[in-house]
Amino acid sequence: MKFWLLFSLSLLITLSFTPTAHSQKCTSQTFTNNQIYKNCTDLPTLDSYLHYTYDADDSTLSIAFIAPPANPDGWIAWGINPKGTGMAGTQALIAYLKSNGKMTVKTYNLVSYVKIVQTNLSFDVSDMAAEYSDGVMRIFAKFKLPENMTVINQVWQVGSRVKNGLPAKHAFDPVNLNARGELKLDEKSNSEDDSNDKDNKKNGSSRMGDTRFGLYFVVLLSFWGILVM
Numbered sequence: 346m347k348f349w350l351l352f353s354l355s356l357l358i359t360l361s362f363t364p365t366a367h368s369q370k371c372t373s374q375t376f377t378n379n380q381i382y383k384n385c386t387d388l389p390t391l392d393s394y395l396h397y398t399y400d401a402d403d404s405t406l407s408i409a410f411i412a413p414p415a416n417p418d419g420w421i422a423w424g425i426n427p428k429g430t431g432m433a434g435t436q437a438l439i440a441y442l443k444s445n446g447k448m449t450v451k452t453y454n455l456v457s458y459v460k461i462v463q464t465n466l467s468f469d470v471s472d473m474a475a476e477y478s479d480g481v482m483r484i485f486a487k488f489k490l491p492e493n494m495t496v497i498n499q500v501w502q503v504g505s506r507v508k509n510g511l512p513a514k515h516a517f518d519p520v521n522l523n524a525r526g527e528l529k530l531d532e533k534s535n536s537e538d539d540s541n542d543k544d545n546k547k548n549g550s551s552r553m554g555d556t557r558f559g560l561y562f563v564v565l566l567s568f569w570g571i572l573v574m
Contacts, residue, residue: 371396374411377476380485382409384532390520393501395423399530404492406530407472410438410484415505418442420512421482424455426498427467430525433457435500436466440475440484441507448475450484453512455500461512495531500524 371385371394382396393412399405410423424437432455440450450473454462469489476483490497501524504515515521 370394376409380409382407388501389526390524391501391503401531404490404494406488406490408486408488410501411481412501412503413481415503415516418507419503419505420507421484422502422512423484424500425468425488426500430498432500436468437500438473438484438486439512440482441512442477448477450475495529497528497530499526499528
């Protein structure tokens with residue numbers, strides 16, 4: 346009887362503290378303009394996040410990139426490399442805090458690892474805006490992509506300072522050098538996946554609740570059995 350009691354208690358404790366499934370942080374993020382994006386992803390480095398909506402009918406990509414700058418007076422950047430997978434050649438948006446305390450976002454061609462040029466991008470870009478609050482910067486923009494371009498090479502970055510209106514070099518730590526990756530625009534929405542996960546968790550929680558109730562009942566019976574022995 347004592348063995349049965351210990352077994353029941355062990356099983357109950359194990360189920361009670363089973364960790365929940367992983368949920369992406371980006372799905373809980375909101376914007377002051379109440380903009381809603383179909384997809385979001387937690388980027389693997391630099392505490393960064395990307396929200397995006399791809400419209401295949403007019404080949405447009407609306408994005409919101411979120412990241413903390415390396416320093417409060419630093420900068421953040423997100424861009425598309427149409428010809429490669431690294432930084433060189435990236436058509437980027439870089440946002441930073443101006444001396445007047447207002448945010449700005451500008452377009453840059455990252456010609457090489459030592460040279461960037463403020464210029465128009467090879468993509469048409471509209472609706473550019475930037476925000477800064479709670480130590481986090483945000484870039485908003487809408488890209489006009491070539492037709493049937495459903496996979497892009499994205500590059501993101503953060504830096505520590507801006508000098509004479511130009512972003513200074515970023516650090517070359519592994520988290521900086523690995524701030525790039527392929528983005529499949531026609532993949533199923535992560536936000537939708539998270540919504541499905543929530544429904545599954547709700548159903549799972551209900552079933553788990555029934556299971557726990559049964560175990561509690563078993564434990565009570567076990568205690569009762571010991572008491573009456």
